[in-house]
Amino acid sequence: MQFRDIKAQYQTYKDEIDSVIQEVLLNADFIGGKQVGELEAQLAEYVGVKHCISCANGTEAMTLVMMAWGIKEGDAVFVPDFTFFSTGEIVSFRGATPVFVDVDRETFNLDPVKLEKAIQKTIAEGKLIPRVIIPVDLFGLPANYPEIEKIAEKYKLLILEDGAQGFGGNINGKRACSFGHAATTSFFPAKPLGCYGDGGAVFTNDDDLVHLLKSLKVHGKGDDKYDNVRIGVNSRLDTIQAAILKVKLKAFIEHELEDVNKVYRYYNERLSGVVDIPVIPDGFYSSFAQYTIKLKNKEQRDGLQAKLKEQGIPSMIYYSKPLHKQGAFANLEFDKNDFEVANELSDVVLSLPMHPYLRDEDVNTVCDVIKRYMVRNFV
Known part of the structure; x- marks a missing residue:
């Protein structure tokens, strides 16, 4: 995958x-x-x-x-x-x-x-x-x-x-x-x-x-x-x-954008109530560069990523360190308490496989691993 x-x-x-x-x-x-x-x-x-x-x-x-x-x-x-x-x-x-x-916890923006x-x-x-x-x-x-x-x-x-x-x-x-x-x-x-x-x-x-x-x-x-x-x-x-x-633009317009949103909707159906799924506000439409879920804490997130890796399922963490913690910006003055949401997101976000060519059976495989992990470890 x-x-x-x-x-x-x-x-x-x-x-x-x-x-x-x-x-x-x-x-x-x-x-x-x-x-x-x-x-x-x-x-x-x-x-x-x-x-x-x-x-x-x-x-x-x-x-x-x-x-x-x-x-x-x-x-x-x-x-x-x-x-x-x-x-x-x-x-x-x-x-x-x-x-x-700082950003909004629901939209990441x-x-x-x-x-x-x-x-x-x-x-x-x-x-x-x-x-x-x-x-x-x-x-x-x-x-x-x-x-x-x-x-x-x-x-x-x-x-x-x-x-x-x-x-x-x-x-x-x-x-x-x-x-x-x-x-x-x-x-x-x-x-x-x-x-x-x-x-x-x-x-x-x-x-x-x-x-x-x-x-x-x-x-x-x-x-x-x-x-x-x-x-x-x-x-x-x-x-x-x-x-x-x-x-690629022709393919993007003709079907890829809609196809990736079909994948998003299928993920949401399978993962709703299991993990914190993406929120798209009314009137907004996403191109889903990533499908990003949130876990309860860093331990839970890192454990799930390890379990997915064991099953040959790739995942990514965007972003493990917010900008105010980057060494290149160490000279800047700021109050670390102003970034409560960004600090939390860096510990709990996990992005799952996401693209217009992802098959339903692949989504099912990913979701089944997530569900088993959550039930065995956090119920």
Whole structure:
């Protein structure tokens, strides 16, 4: 059993994927080929924004936006404490200060009430200038943008949606990567829409931002690549990955997103009342980058993971250490008591095998192991 079965996906679309790769090889148009522009147009249309700008990976997508917005030393950027390291890393990379905010226990996402308190505290301290909020669409579920956008408008802050895990999710039909002033996603292979290497993209309706991003991603180019008008980076999505993503995007839209939600519903049927299952609020739709349950404590969680491993069932812990405990952020000042939920989640979460090609019998196998473990050890 695979945690996220990329091999099954490839076997299903092998002919189409092999064909588009061969086309790129025959044309030898490896950088900036027509497939890149075609993919960007298709992604923008699907998400529902004017522009999509592809780049080398999801981390650089966020970095490019930070560069374009002029985020710098003395600025405060508000980041959920329970997420992957890169969301905070890109803030420090610009010399700004990440301000970690605790999350909602049910959704795993940024808690709007705690966000506003963190903003007010930062303003009262007067050491940093609040500039940006980076909500994360964790495990495929969009963050609470209706509330976060109200807070951002109240305090005149920019919103950068980190949709690395959220592509395909929506809130009342408005798709992930269309929220805030800009949004980013990752095409890392295990993501809901993944390529066969690294890749990322920025989504926005801001024409001026697009102009800057297109320059920054190619060494700060002006009229051409030998006219450099600003300091930039080298961050491009190569043509082979774009061609692969075009095939995968079609499959994602046609059936994969719905199929992964069928798996979610079947898991919930089997595990309801056994463990703490994922909560999807009314009006929200998740792309389920991960299916994450919660146990009672670390001992119970670690014991279950060991039992699953004994049976050849893979599982993952996202994330064993919240951002405020990462050594790279040891220089920052904070009150550890502000992260009660993130601290707990790091001890109790466990992600189970989850992908559009997961069979019902595989779900049954996973759930049977979990049920036997819980009955024998905790009833």
